[in-house]
Amino acid sequence: MLIKGLNVKILNKEILKEINLEINKGINLILGPNGSGKTTLLRTIIGMIKPSGGEIVVNEDKSYVPAEFFEVQMKVIDVLLSGGKYTLERYKRYIQFLNVERYLNRDFSTLSTGEKKIVLITKALSEGNLVIMDEPTSGLDMRNSIIIMKVIKKIKDKTFLITTHDVNMIQIADNVILIKGGKIVFQGNPKDVTEDILSELYEIPIKKYEINGEVFFKAI
Numbered sequence: 001m002l003i004k005g006l007n008v009k010i011l012n013k014e015i016l017k018e019i020n021l022e023i024n025k026g027i028n029l030i031l032g033p034n035g036s037g038k039t040t041l042l043r044t045i046i047g048m049i050k051p052s053g054g055e056i057v058v059n060e061d062k063s064y065v066p067a068e069f070f071e072v073q074m075k076v077i078d079v080l081l082s083g084g085k086y087t088l089e090r091y092k093r094y095i096q097f098l099n100v101e102r103y104l105n106r107d108f109s110t111l112s113t114g115e116k117k118i119v120l121i122t123k124a125l126s127e128g129n130l131v132i133m134d135e136p137t138s139g140l141d142m143r144n145s146i147i148i149m150k151v152i153k154k155i156k157d158k159t160f161l162i163t164t165h166d167v168n169m170i171q172i173a174d175n176v177i178l179i180k181g182g183k184i185v186f187q188g189n190p191k192d193v194t195e196d197i198l199s200e201l202y203e204i205p206i207k208k209y210e211i212n213g214e215v216f217f218k219a220i
């Protein structure tokens, strides 16, 4: 996917300013403070918001996991099949990986927040080649967050565009995009994300730690 000179205005306010991005296969991770424009960018890519300028070139099938979702009175299996594009066969792999079998005949509205999220992630992973996920690990416990991250990391043939507030996801990314005030302030290799860059992004001191070769960031 290619984004060229993208501008988005909402109620006459510039929310995204001159966004240029090349999004390739692997994990593309977007981080930025609250209100920086992450969700607006994802919503513009999926066509929910009309840009005021620029161009988005997408050649793959998109799927989307929103950060917040509406209650629907549907069985989980029908939520998965909604859209009517694919049969159940298509979903079996990730139903199994993410242990969703046990919910299939439950009413979606009766699931917990985290369980709902896992169902929607199962759907998105099964459907799209460009998988767009808004804070997929928020609301998930540590075990489920790790399971989702490991599953995503194992998938080599898809393009992921993921927003998060979890700076420790940086190390599993192939490409890191930092956004502030509607502008891209950094794009590149996770290894090049320094304490200084993150401290400036969030306007608090952040320190980098290495434990057994793994990198962690922590606000101090």
Ligand SMILES: Nc1ncnc2c1ncn2[C@@H]1O[C@H](COP(=O)(O)OP(=O)(O)OP(=O)(O)O)[C@@H](O)[C@H]1O
Pocket (backbone or CB within 6 Å): 010, 011, 015, 032, 033, 034, 035, 036, 037, 038, 039, 040, 041
């Ligand atoms: N429909 C709207 N009307 C008015 N302002 C909006 C609307 N949608 C978004 N905004 C504003 O645009 C800015 C970017 O919002 P957005 O939801 O994209 O941020 P975000 O980076 O996803 O934030 P968060 O981390 O809090 O989820 C915010 O200042 C928000 O208040």
